[in-house]
Each structure stands twice: as C-alpha cells, then as structure tokens.
Amino acid sequence: MSAHPRTTPSRRLFLGAAAATSMTLAADLAWGAGPAHAADAAYVMGYFTESPDGAGTDYGLHLAVSTDSLTWMPLNQNNPVVTPTAGAGGLRDPFIMRKRDGTFVVLATDLKGTDWGYNSQYIHVWDSTDLRTFTNYRRPHLHTMATHSWAPEAFWDASRGQYALLYSAVNSSGHNVLMVNYTSDFTTVSAPQVFFDPGYDVIDGDMAVGVNGANYLYFKSSSTGGLVGARSTSLNPGSFTPFSTSVAHGGTEAPTLVKSLTSNTWYLWGDTYTPNGVFYAWRSTDLAAGTWTPVDQRLYTHPVNAKHCTIAPVTTGEYGNLVARWGAPAWNRLKSYNHPDRYVRHAAFAARIDTYPFDPYTDSQWRLVPGLADSAGVSFQSVNYPTRYLRHYDYQLRLDAVDGTAAYAQDATFHRVAGLADSSWASFRSHNNPTRYIRHSGYALRIDPVATATDRADATFSVGY
Structure with missing residues (x-):
C-alpha cells in the first residue's frame, strides 16, 4: 500500500533467489509453501500497480515471470489477470503461495485505492491450479474489530497442521499489530489472535520458517521507519522478539525474506513509499546475524509500476504455460x-x-x-x-x-x-x-x-x- 496518515501498509517484493533444480522441504517452508517441488526452476510475481499521476494505476492482480528471480517480464502487457468483484472491488498487497497439495492460493487486501478509512474485516482469496485460471473467489471474515485486514500472507504451521494467516490490524492496543487466524482451506478460519505486538505500529509480516532451528519474522517498523527482524524457536503467537538492525532506503515497507536456492545468500526486499514504488534489496549470508548489505541496483529490475509484490517458485513447464497464456510484452x-x-x-x-x-x-x-x-x-x-x-x-x-x-x-x-x-x-x-x-x-x-x-x-x- 501507499503512504497512510498513521502508517504505511504494504506487501512483499520479488524473490531474490536464483533458479534451482532441487529444493529441500525446509527451504520450501521458509516461503510458507507446501511440499518441495524438485522441478521448480523459475518464479512468478504477483503485484498491483500505481504510478505518480495515476496513469499506470490498477488494483487488480498482475503477474510477471523470471528465470533468475532478478529480471522480471510482466505478463498480459502489464494488465491485470483477475480483479475482485466484491468488497471494495479492488485489491492491494497480493500474496501467492503454493499449497501443500501443489495448487496455489492467492490472498490480497480488500481495498481499492487509498481509502484508508475503508476498514474491511475481510480479505480476497482465489484458488488456482496453474495461475492461468482463478476459481472459488471468496472473502473470508477474519475478525469483528473496527479495523482493517491489511497485507495478508500465510505459512504452514506443522505443529498445528494448519496454515497460519498473518495480517495487520489495529487491536485494543490502539496501534497496528500482526494478527493470526488458522485455517485448513482459506475459507473457514479460527478466531483471531495477536501474533506479534512489540508495543508500536508494525505491519507487513513476512516469515522464514525452520531455519537452523529458528523462525524469522520481518516487518515494517514505525519505530525505525524501516524493516526489522524478530525471531523465535517456535511459531507460537507472542513468542517473537526483535533482534536485527533496521534497513531502509527512504521510507521502506513490505519486507520479503528469501533464501537463494543455489547459495547461502539470503535476500531482504523492501518497497519504498518515499519515493513511491521503488524497490531495494539487501543481502546476507547469515540470517541469524540480522545485518544486511545493499544489493547493486544494476542486478535487478522490477515490472513497471509494480507495487507490493509476492513471489512463488514455479516449474519450467508452469513458466512456459504462463507466458503462453498471458503473452510477453510488445515493448521494452x-x-x-x-x-x-x-x-x-x-x-x-x-x-x-x-x-x-x-x-x-x-x-x-x-x-x-x-x-x-x-x-x-x-x-x-x-x-x-x-x-x-x-x-x-x-x-x-x-x-x-x-x-x-x-x-x-x-x-x-x-x-x-x-x-x-x-x-x-x-x-x-x-x-x-x-x-x-x-x-x-x-x-x-x-x-x-x-x-x-x-x-x-x-x-x-x-x-x-
């Protein structure tokens, strides 16, 4: 999301990992996904679009693909592939995840534009077998609080045998915290719980699960104006403690943590709102250290006008099918x-x-x-x-x-x-x-x-x- 009077909601960016021919279950779970797919060798990005004067603004789901996770090709001429038909009639902060059955689920904030007073208790959800068709559109009801449900994403919690559905909301504390509901089908959800509240505004939670016995949560911190990490040896609500240095380039939000599939490098992506809609990346070879080095901007290019992105690994066949279905751009x-x-x-x-x-x-x-x-x-x-x-x-x-x-x-x-x-x-x-x-x-x-x-x-x- 773009700048907001209280804080700045947002979503995750594109994956900073290279293509690979194999993947361990632990690495797969770090993306909140399902079982390992040995053939995963490319990537799909989901995003919405905004431009300074609105000429390139669209609040539907856009897709791009990459073979190296750094250089992205928008599909469908950078037009949306699906747009919500209920709620606000638009989306922000999409999240794509491959579920444990091998199919995909798409989550998104129920909000069109920047009407920050539109406090939806719902999120948008679609199922998809291939990201070429989107079915079973629904809007699960996450809570009854007089607040929003921003930037939803999910990860698999093996100890519960369910998906954890993470999002930002203002609870009784009076500031944004990260809430969690548990679900098996992204239709019926458990009662909400506070997942993470350090005592100040936090939004945009992004998880890396099961990394050398620890779990990592990165978020946008109102205290620092940048991206900060917390960690825990469990996935229990309330168990995470901030530990990392803050990274930012201007006002930065929408963290995405990704482990390279071909090296020991971790990437942390951030989306800036000052200036609006510019992506930056940092890297580290030691996630536990909590320190990051900027990545040269020459090494990555995101789709034009892309905002608050999500990435999921796909197979070479799925990559080809996406390009065949939606088409490559007619321009450069x-x-x-x-x-x-x-x-x-x-x-x-x-x-x-x-x-x-x-x-x-x-x-x-x-x-x-x-x-x-x-x-x-x-x-x-x-x-x-x-x-x-x-x-x-x-x-x-x-x-x-x-x-x-x-x-x-x-x-x-x-x-x-x-x-x-x-x-x-x-x-x-x-x-x-x-x-x-x-x-x-x-x-x-x-x-x-x-x-x-x-x-x-x-x-x-x-x-x-």
Missing part, C-alpha cells in the same frame, strides 16, 4: 548502466534518462523494430507516439515523426552491440555515424564518440521491461 524499457535508477524516455519529444517512477510511464516504453535503414539494425518506436521514432539530429536524440526520407531512416537506425561497459548489457552504434554511440550527457541522449570509461558507462543500457 532501457535502464542506464551508471544511473540504474534512471530509464530512457522522451519528454517534450527530447530523449533523456529520468529517475523512475514518472508519468506518463509510457514515455519509457519502446518497440525495438528492425532498423528503418537496415533490417539488421534496430529502430526505437515510441509506444505512445507510434508514428515517431528516436533519431539523431545534430547529434542529439529526439522523437520525430517519420518523414519518408532516406536521411530520417538512417538517423533512426542503430546497431546493437555488447555493452561497452559490461558485455552482458547493450550499447547502440549509430548506423550513419558508425564512430558514435547512443549515450547520455547531462541526462540528455545524444550520439558521441566513446573514448573513456565514463563514456562507455554512459553508452551502456539494459534492455528489459
């Missing part, structure tokens, strides 16, 4: 190598790199089509001005309408090569000025010769979504 975004918080966009038809997020967000979406002057090259067609392409004029890049001339076609054609600063990225050489490359200078895009390390970094971009 380009991220700057040495300013990875900035993306290539047009503004007043001038090309530049600007800090994400911004509206219109479609200014940063491009169709990479065969070069207008040479089909072996590439031209950049604007998504929101499809009759216009990026072209250079007096060495400056701008968005001009096609005029049918050979000069225009050549000015608008570039050749993609290995990134000059990092070969896993990309650089773009001018077709008719082959000693010059697209680079940013003072955040404006132009074509220039490349000679120095700074030039090479300025001329290097990632092509993603």
